[in-house]
Every structure is written in C-alpha cells, then in structure tokens.
Amino acid sequence: MVKKVAIVGAGPSGILLAHYLLRRQERYQIEIFDFRSDPRTVAFSKSRTFPIVLSQRGINALRQIEGLESAVKAISLETNGAVLHQQNGKTRVISRRSSQWSLDRTSLVIKLLEQLPTKSDRNQVNLHFNHQCTQVDFAAKQVKFQKSDSEAEITVDYDLLIGADGARSVVRESFLKTDNFQCEQKYVPNNYKSIFLPPLDPKLAVNWQPGKVHSWRLDNGTSILLLYQMDSSWSGVVLFPHQDKTIAELATPQEVISYFRQKFPEIGQILPSSEAADFANRSVSRVLTVRCNRYHQGDSVLLIGDAAHAVSPSLGQGCNAALEDANIFNQILDEYADNLAVAVEQFTIQRQADGIALVELSDYGLPSSKKLFFELLLRNSLSKYLHPISPKFFLPSLFELVAEGKLSYSEILDLYQDWIAKVKKSNQEILSP
Ligand SMILES: Cc1cc2nc3c(=O)[nH]c(=O)nc-3n(C[C@H](O)[C@H](O)[C@H](O)COP(=O)(O)OP(=O)(O)OC[C@H]3O[C@@H](n4cnc5c(N)ncnc54)[C@H](O)[C@@H]3O)c2cc1C
Missing domain, CATH: 3.50.50.60 (FAD/NAD(P)-binding domain)
Incomplete structure (x- = not known):
C-alpha cells in the first residue's frame, strides 16, 4: 500500500x-x-x-x-581553500586537497x-x-x-x-x-549580518582570488567571510560577538562606511553607499x-x-x-x-x-583565542608534511577531515577530542564575565 x-x-x-x-x-x-x-x-x-x-x-x-x-x-x-587577510594587509593562503562548491x-x-x-x-x-x-x-x-x-x-x-x-x-x-x-x-556566541559587494575593480583586488573563501578577523572575534559569486559579485557574512553592539547599532550608510574603512579597510574602500544603506537596515541574525x-x-x-x-x-x-x-x-x-x-x-x-x-x-573546532587560532593554523600547515611521517602525533587538518567526508563526525571528534577540550576551556575563560 x-x-x-x-x-x-x-x-x-x-x-x-x-x-x-x-x-x-x-x-x-x-x-x-x-x-x-x-x-x-x-x-x-x-x-x-x-x-x-x-x-x-x-x-x-x-x-x-x-x-x-x-x-x-x-x-x-569551485573553491579549494581560503585566503586569510591579516590586519597588516598581508594574506595567508590555505589550500585544500578536496574541492568544494560555493553557492547561494x-x-x-x-x-x-x-x-x-x-x-x-x-x-x-x-x-x-x-x-x-x-x-x-x-x-x-x-x-x-x-x-x-x-x-x-x-x-x-x-x-x-x-x-x-x-x-x-x-x-x-x-x-x-x-x-x-x-x-x-543554545545560541552561538556570535551573531551575523549578510553582506554583498559588487564586482571588484581589478586594481583594488590584487589579493582577491575567486576560488577561495576570503576571511578577515579582528582581535575581539569580529570576522568577515566572503565568497565569489557566479555574477562576479562577492557575498558573505559579518560575524560579531553577541555582547558587542557596535555593528548592530550602525544606523546610517555613513556610519557603516566609516566603520569598515577603519576596521576592514580593504572592504571599506569598495563598499558602495547603496550596500552600506542596505547593511544598516538588514536585521541581525542569531544562530x-x-x-x-x-x-x-x-x-x-x-x-x-x-x-x-x-x-x-x-x-x-x-x-x-x-x-x-x-x-x-x-x-x-x-x-x-x-x-x-x-x-x-x-x-x-x-x-x-x-x-x-x-x-x-x-562549536569548538575554531577557537576564539587569537593564540589558539594561530596554533590551529600552524597545526594545519604542518600536518600536510608531518601527518604522513607521524600520523598519531600530527593529525590531518580538521577542515580537510570534515570536508572530505571519509570519516563520520563521531570518528573525527574521537581524533580531535584533546583539541576540542582545549578550545572549550579557553572559550569558557574568554566568554565568562
Ligand atoms: C550564515 C550561515 C552560513 C552557513 N554556511 C554553511 C556552509 O558553508 N556550508 C554548510 O553546509 N552549511 C552552512 N550553513 C548551514 C545551512 O544553511 C543549514 O544547515 C541548512 O540550510 C539546513 O537545511 P535544512 O533543510 O535542514 O533546514 P533549513 O534550510 O532551515 O530549511 C527549513 C525549512 O523549513 C521551513 N519551516 C520552518 N518552520 C516551519 C513551519 N513551522 N512550518 C512550515 N515550514 C517551516 C523554512 O521556511 C525552511 O524553508 C550556514 C548557515 C548560516 C546561518
């Protein structure tokens, strides 16, 4: 039947x-x-x-x-890695073995x-x-x-x-x-707002690579993730700590542009006033x-x-x-x-x-602490060379493991439980008043 x-x-x-x-x-x-x-x-x-x-x-x-x-x-x-934009204007490129697809x-x-x-x-x-x-x-x-x-x-x-x-x-x-x-x-500690940028002037966009996820991060945990789109525009999200009201309270296009020019100059210089106005009006989302x-x-x-x-x-x-x-x-x-x-x-x-x-x-793969964040980046880049030599001590990159899908999430958690415990402890210390 x-x-x-x-x-x-x-x-x-x-x-x-x-x-x-x-x-x-x-x-x-x-x-x-x-x-x-x-x-x-x-x-x-x-x-x-x-x-x-x-x-x-x-x-x-x-x-x-x-x-x-x-x-x-x-x-x-297709995307195959990430570009981390540092506050000094330099970039760090992370490549991925497995290719991924980005879409809306x-x-x-x-x-x-x-x-x-x-x-x-x-x-x-x-x-x-x-x-x-x-x-x-x-x-x-x-x-x-x-x-x-x-x-x-x-x-x-x-x-x-x-x-x-x-x-x-x-x-x-x-x-x-x-x-x-x-x-x-539970709500995650970060809220987010979407952000959309027009196609870029190539002279201003030397460090922007279409096949990578681009990210920026401030010391207080505010970060931006941007992805290239089919129509040559860029779209993504601005993530910021729930208790920090700075972004939520940006009320006019001028305030938005001035914030980005100061904190994320690469984005501030290309942010059109129409998007700045939309950004101010867009609601804050919680996850x-x-x-x-x-x-x-x-x-x-x-x-x-x-x-x-x-x-x-x-x-x-x-x-x-x-x-x-x-x-x-x-x-x-x-x-x-x-x-x-x-x-x-x-x-x-x-x-x-x-x-x-x-x-x-x-929740705990990515640390809030700047020190642990750099430790994670270091582990990821070293693992490429050292994992084949000493697989027990140098685990494959967490990002690769979850993306490749060869291991179940439980198996990955088993491998990464020491790291997860370390990040949990550190995040609790940072977030506790
Ligand atoms: C900023 C952001 C970035 C993300 N990036 C990624 C990423 O890069 N990769 C990734 O894998 N995931 C990502 N995710 C997560 C991803 O979007 C979700 O996990 C995915 O959409 C879940 O799909 P779903 O079908 O289970 O639920 P949803 O996509 O939430 O769909 C649920 C549907 O149910 C409907 N609905 C809700 N309540 C009712 C109701 N009472 N009656 C009838 N209909 C109802 C909604 O309208 C909706 O259409 C991201 C999420 C966010 C917020």
Missing part, C-alpha cells in the same frame, strides 16, 4: 529526501509544506539568504539522484525544487507553500497547518512525518511533550545550535537536518550534514525494506552520535 509522507520544511534536507523517496518504486505519496512562499516565484531577497559551501558529504548525497550533481554544480563555483542557499533550494518531478501523471509529490506547521498529534498521526493567505487551518494524515523545518522546528517542539526526549538549544537525544518519535516521525542538529556555520557543515541525513535515511530504508517503524528508530541509532559530534566540532 502507498504510504502517505508529510515533509514539513522545503529546505535542502526536506526536498532532497523527497527526491530519494520518489525513487523508491512509487511506495510513497509525498506532500511538502513550507511556511514561506515558493522561492521560484518571489523576487530574490538578499536579506534572507547567504552563501554556503558544499563539500564532499553534501555533493555525494546529491550524486545519488540522477542529474542533481550536475544541476547544482552548474550554479556553483536559496539558489540551491530552487535548483532542488526545479529538479523534482512534480508534474508526473500520478502527482506523487505535491508542494504546499504558505503553509505553517502549527501542531502535531502523534497519537492520531495528524499534522496541522495554518495557511498564510487565509484563516484556514488544514489537518493532514500521515504514515511518515518528516520534521525538516530547520533550527526552530515546530515538529521537534512537539517531541518535548513525549517521554524521555531531551533537547538542548541556534541543537543537541537532541533522539531523532525519531514512535514508529512514524523523524527529524532531519537543522531540526535534528543545527550547528554554528564555523566549519560550513550544516547543509552538508542535512543532505547527508537524506542519503542515510534512504540507505536505512534499503536495509530494512521500507519498514518505517524500524527505519525511523534506526536513524536515531545510526545518526544521533554523529549529530552531537558535529555540533561539538562546530
């Missing part, structure tokens, strides 16, 4: 899982709900998006669906949606935008949605409910009413991290992606892990012949430790 699947959240994890389920021999009838409008029909809003980097984990999850890897690659740019998050979602075969004769998948999930009744196997264009509330029956509704998941919130569910939600002790409820509900394990963007793994979740659940369905009750429980068994490890690595 065809099983009814309700997916809450048309983000990367929810849509990729729909792709996987659609290829499972017409076993599933899929309804996808999202409280936002269809991103294919609304004007591109820079305030609601940011660039992301996909590494091998995410790319591998896309590769399993015919045509997806090439479709997403066509809207991505909303463009990824649009591409995944475009590739969904929604127009098939059987309507095996239907999209419902402007539908906000408000409530889940686990006993009745029903989920409720409020339509944004009317007062109407609709109730949907499900055999399988997927909570792919991001860090502030309503599906996860419903787990809180069940026995033995523990979930820790939530989520640690749960299980990702399933009963025999029919599953959390995936940020809903299960939202992380800080420091290692650039949130979306990679979200896409990997869809691939892993598909493999579990293969392994257990689509027995949903067993499959959802197996997802917790096979994935929860990795989810927790990823949050830990993302």
Whole structure:
C-alpha cells in the first residue's frame, strides 16, 4: 500500500529526501509544506539568504539522484581553500586537497525544487507553500497547518512525518511533550549580518582570488567571510560577538562606511553607499545550535537536518550534514525494506552520535583565542608534511577531515577530542564575565 509522507520544511534536507523517496518504486505519496512562499516565484531577497559551501558529504548525497550533481554544480563555483587577510594587509593562503562548491542557499533550494518531478501523471509529490506547521498529534498521526493567505487551518494524515523545518522546528517542539526526549538549544556566541559587494575593480583586488573563501578577523572575534559569486559579485557574512553592539547599532550608510574603512579597510574602500544603506537596515541574525537525544518519535516521525542538529556555520557543515541525513535515511530504508517503524528508530541509532559530534566540532573546532587560532593554523600547515611521517602525533587538518567526508563526525571528534577540550576551556575563560 502507498504510504502517505508529510515533509514539513522545503529546505535542502526536506526536498532532497523527497527526491530519494520518489525513487523508491512509487511506495510513497509525498506532500511538502513550507511556511514561506515558493522561492521560484518571489523576487530574490538578499536579506534572507547567504552563501554556503558544499563539500564532499553534501555533493555525494546529491550524486545519488540522477542529474542533481550536475544541476547544482552548474550554479556553483569551485573553491579549494581560503585566503586569510591579516590586519597588516598581508594574506595567508590555505589550500585544500578536496574541492568544494560555493553557492547561494536559496539558489540551491530552487535548483532542488526545479529538479523534482512534480508534474508526473500520478502527482506523487505535491508542494504546499504558505503553509505553517502549527501542531502535531502523534497519537492520531495528524499534522496541522495554518495557511498564510487565509484563516484556514488544514489537518493532514500521515504514515511518515518528516520534521525538516530547520533550527526552530515546530515538529521537534512537539517531541518535548513525549517521554524521555531531551533537547538542548543554545545560541552561538556570535551573531551575523549578510553582506554583498559588487564586482571588484581589478586594481583594488590584487589579493582577491575567486576560488577561495576570503576571511578577515579582528582581535575581539569580529570576522568577515566572503565568497565569489557566479555574477562576479562577492557575498558573505559579518560575524560579531553577541555582547558587542557596535555593528548592530550602525544606523546610517555613513556610519557603516566609516566603520569598515577603519576596521576592514580593504572592504571599506569598495563598499558602495547603496550596500552600506542596505547593511544598516538588514536585521541581525542569531544562530541556534541543537543537541537532541533522539531523532525519531514512535514508529512514524523523524527529524532531519537543522531540526535534528543545527550547528554554528564555523566549519560550513550544516547543509552538508542535512543532505547527508537524506542519503542515510534512504540507505536505512534499503536495509530494512521500507519498514518505517524500524527505519525511523534506526536513524536515531545510526545518526544521533554523529549529530552531537558535529555540533561539538562546530562549536569548538575554531577557537576564539587569537593564540589558539594561530596554533590551529600552524597545526594545519604542518600536518600536510608531518601527518604522513607521524600520523598519531600530527593529525590531518580538521577542515580537510570534515570536508572530505571519509570519516563520520563521531570518528573525527574521537581524533580531535584533546583539541576540542582545549578550545572549550579557553572559550569558557574568554566568554565568562
Ligand atoms: C550564515 C550561515 C552560513 C552557513 N554556511 C554553511 C556552509 O558553508 N556550508 C554548510 O553546509 N552549511 C552552512 N550553513 C548551514 C545551512 O544553511 C543549514 O544547515 C541548512 O540550510 C539546513 O537545511 P535544512 O533543510 O535542514 O533546514 P533549513 O534550510 O532551515 O530549511 C527549513 C525549512 O523549513 C521551513 N519551516 C520552518 N518552520 C516551519 C513551519 N513551522 N512550518 C512550515 N515550514 C517551516 C523554512 O521556511 C525552511 O524553508 C550556514 C548557515 C548560516 C546561518
């Protein structure tokens, strides 16, 4: 019998899982709900998006669906390392072994949606935008949605409910009413604002390399990450400590330009006043991290992606892990012949430790202390030469390990636990009043 699947959240994890389920021999009838409008029909809003980097984990999850890897690659740019811009104007280049793709998050979602075969004769998948999930009744196997264009509330029956509704998941919130569910939600110490720069004058941009992530960092922890875009512009984020209100309080284009000219002169000199005005008006975003002790409820509900394990963007793994979740659940369905009750429980068994490890690595992989930050850079550059000679003492670079995807996040955490403990202690000292 065809099983009814309700997916809450048309983000990367929810849509990729729909792709996987659609290829499972017409076993599933899929309804996808999202409280936002269809991103294919609304004007591109820079305030609601940011660039992301996909590494091998995410790319591998896309590769399993015919045509997806090439479709997403066509809207991505290859990156193979980073350029660290120092305060003295010099740069330090870090190269990566594995190549990664940089692209805009909303463009990824649009591409995944475009590739969904929604127009098939059987309507095996239907999209419902402007539908906000408000409530889940686990006993009745029903989920409720409020339509944004009317007062109407609709109730949907499900055999399988997927909570792919991001860090502030309503599906996860419903787990809180069940026995033995523990979930820790924490804001990361840094807030962020997106930033967008026009194509650069080559005379001013000698140190800017399109194939690298560019970063700047101040002693107080404020940092900027910028990535080259398909249209030759640059976009990224300014991250700053929550308690430091300087950036949040920049109110006029003049204040914004003067701040950047003083603190980040390379950016200040090319920041147009239109972007300075937009930057002042753009809201400050906070990032939530989520640690749960299980990702399933009963025999029919599953959390995936940020809903299960939202992380800080420091290692650039949130979306990679979200896409990997869809691939892993598909493999579990293969392994257990689509027995949903067993499959959802197996997802917790096979994935929860990795989810927790990823949050830990993302929280404490990158230190706040300047001294430890340079130690990390030194370790990374030395590891290239010394790891092959003495693998136990010189670990491979943390960034390479998470990006390559050959080891699980738990295995990487095992290797890096001394470093993580050291950073945790140092960060606590820095952040404690
Ligand atoms: C600044 C920044 C930079 C990042 N950089 C990277 C990077 O370089 N690499 C990387 O891998 N990851 C990165 N990430 C993380 C990445 O964006 C997320 O991990 C990824 O988007 C998670 O996908 P998801 O589908 O699980 O959730 P989301 O992308 O959050 O999608 C959830 C969807 O659910 C919908 N929704 C929410 N609540 C409801 C509701 N009640 N009812 C209906 N629909 C609902 C939302 O509208 C949304 O469409 C970054 C994140 C940030 C903030």
